[in-house]
Amino acid sequence: MSWAGPYQYDIGKSRDAEATPAEVVFDPKVPTLLCLSHLRWSFVYQRPQHLMTRFARDFNVLFLEEPIATEADQPWLEVRPAENDVQVLIPRLPDGCTGEAAERVQKGLVDGYLDRLEVKDLLLWFYTPMALSYAEHLKPRVVIYDCMDELSAFRGAPPELIEREKQLLERADLVFTGGYSLWEAKRELHDNAHPFPSSVDVEHFASARDRRADPEDQAAIGRPRLGFYGVIDERFDIELVGSVAELRPDWQFVLVGPVVKIDPADLPRRNNIHYLGAKTYDELPSYLGGWDVAIMPFAMNESTRFISPTKTPEYLAGGCPVVSTPIRDVVRTYGDTGIVRIADTTQAFVEAVEASLDDAADRERLLETADQILGEMSWDHTWTLMKEKISCAM
Incomplete structure (x- = not known):
């Protein structure tokens, strides 16, 4: 034709x-x-x-x-x-x-x-x-x-x-x-x-610091909450999330975003892992504001070798401490900040989250450090x- x-x-x-x-x-x-x-x-x-x-x-x-x-x-x-x-x-x-x-x-x-x-x-x-x-x-x-x-x-x-x-x-x-x-x-x-x-659009994500009422699908989830938003694809370490969730059943994992290029049936399923689906950009601060720690459990593979996740400064702008796997650009930019912690194993991830929960409790220092990091990062x-x-x- x-x-x-x-x-x-x-x-x-x-x-x-x-x-x-x-x-x-x-x-x-x-x-x-x-x-x-x-x-x-x-x-x-x-x-x-x-x-x-x-x-x-x-x-x-x-x-x-x-x-x-x-x-x-x-x-x-x-x-x-x-x-x-x-x-x-x-x-x-x-x-x-x-x-x-x-x-x-x-x-x-x-x-x-x-x-x-x-x-x-x-x-x-x-x-x-x-x-x-x-x-x-x-x-x-x-x-x-x-x-x-x-x-x-x-x-x-x-x-x-x-x-x-x-x-x-x-x-x-x-x-x-x-x-x-x-x-x-x-x-x-x-x-x-x-x-x-x-x-980062600092003003947009800083609204998460107000910690207003949770969105309806997050409100009933217990604490402490570990949150992630973004595309869930081959860059996402589903095995790590499953392992940490099994070790700490008292922690609640809130995963916001579409599932792409991987079979949803392969995702870990536990009572403390909550898949909330895709949300709009305008909705993200309302979810972020209800988390205790933001996580970036990226797989260490060829698809993540060169990534520089936008969500790192967004999480900080929202007043949330961060735990990430050792993505190269995250380590070099945020690894010595004290509020972005790096973990390369399941046990290290658990320990980093525990330390980040302490960071979240010292909110004044957390926000002051985050603002210093963000600077002109707009x-x-x-x-x-x-x-x-x-x-x-x-």
């Missing part, structure tokens, strides 16, 4: 689900930043959302997701305006439209929409090197690669990703990384690479520094 176009663009609504139509905000007098992402805008609020909503103050921001299958006979582009003036673009491809055909269709959808908006001044921002397959022909003023993770180490990564990243590194004018370990790896491959580790600060680098490259 041919999918040569012309293509359709549905603005402000989806054919597959009810959505409230909204005005598409586009100012032809300012440059357009096209962000090419492997992450869904509406999945988990993290680095791309923090940065793109801020860049939308200076650019027309288009956030292009990976395609989703449609029952329609012809491909089309869903344009879903999101909060803070970011337009979310979702290619909808018919079943059977895969491989090179899918790449040609996505190229046509992107070209058509940029032509429709009469974009003259373009910047490209890559989160996934795989997007080169349909965006390599574009002629932007600046190409930015924000390498937030070592994607090739993740479960299910396409085999051609490593080669595509090599091509992207040759094309990019600027490379940003999500942590120092990742920067140490990428600076050998690009002479204009800069580390921008995880930042997304606004990161955004400002990134803008300076981009201005120099333009």
Whole structure:
């Protein structure tokens, strides 16, 4: 079947689900930043959302997701305006439209929409090197690669990703990384690479310090509570959580977040482990405010070798002591702070939690230390520094 176009663009609504139509905000007098992402805008609020909503103050921001299958006979582009003036673009491809055909269709959808908006001044921002397959022909003023993770180490990564990243590194004018370990790896491959580790919206998470009423699904859970929020996937050490929960049945484990790329049946099931599912970004402080200790039980494997978890400063902003496995960037940034404790075995994790419960009891010292650590560690600060680098490259 041919999918040569012309293509359709549905603005402000989806054919597959009810959505409230909204005005598409586009100012032809300012440059357009096209962000090419492997992450869904509406999945988990993290680095791309923090940065793109801020860049939308200076650019027309288009956030292009990976395609989703449609029952329609012809491909089309869903344009879903999101909060803070970011337009979310979702290619909808018919079943059977895969491989090179899918790449040609996505190229046509992107070209058509940029032509429709009469974009003259373009910047490209890559989160996934795989997007080169349909965006390599574009002629932007600046190409930015924000390498937030070592994607090739993740479960299910396409085999051609490593080669595509090599091509992207040759094309990019600027490379940003999500942590120092990742920067140490990428600076050998690009002479204009800069580390921008995880930042935090301090005001948002500081509301957890008020310790208001618990959300309904957390209110009945006893104490002490050990909490985690984030994606539960191959980076999460489910065996460690199960072992600690077995050793300390009096501790309650509150795990907030979607389960992805692992079988839910493999998760440890005990009376003191509570899976509360995914929550919105706005809801997270209300859960964090009800925890005694925040935990980061990451598995020590290839997928976590270069991570710099955003949740570390978020937990601290919320006034919660932290226990983490020895993730390299966590150790180097927070390991000597006294309120982020590192544990590499089940018994060490238990002992670190016990010490953290003492930290939580000395709340005045905990909050004072957390504020000293956070300093200028804000997304606004990161955004400002990134803008300076981009201005120099333009």
